[in-house]
């Protein structure tokens with residue numbers, strides 16, 4: 752399981768909840784969460800969901816929506832942030848990892864300001880954004896990445912109006 756997601760969950764959830772993975776890939780994080788007692792589901796282009804469009808999951812609402820290494824690929828990245836917001840319950844958390852624009856391997860155009868702006872404009876609060884150096888040790892890789900990691904919360908409107 753993604754170690755940073757695991758740490759985020761340990762810091763923000765005392766009991767397993769309901770999680771949605773946007774761009775789940777081979778579903779390894781979804782399956783790891785299920786093992787931990789979560790009700791977890793994922794969507795991906797490979798399952799017929801294009802995250803360039805707003806997606807509302809018909810199965811349930813969630814207290815965690817996460818998306819790792821997908822948003823930089825989208826023509827309409829703002830739709831993924833909107834999808835996260837719309838599928839979250841009040842007080843639910845969004846966790847995001849993607850490549851920073853300074854990453855030399857990927858072609859991301861995203862940086863702290865663009866992510867902060869998107870989170871803010873959709874209504875997320877309590878956001879934190881970090882840039883990490885992460886070593887990719889997968890077979891045939893063996894290089895460093897510059898990774899943007901963000902989290903934010905959907906809070907009740909009356910808390911900030």
Ligand SMILES: C[S@@+](CC[C@H](N)C(=O)[O-])C[C@H]1O[C@@H](n2cnc3c(N)ncnc32)[C@H](O)[C@@H]1O
Nearest residue numbers: 774775776795796800801802803819820821824
């Ligand atoms: C680098 S993989 C990341 C997979 C997984 N999140 C992880 O961290 O291992 C990127 C994933 O994004 C998905 N993807 C790319 N464009 C997409 C789109 N427009 N809509 C939905 N999924 C997309 C790909 O199918 C792939 O599974």
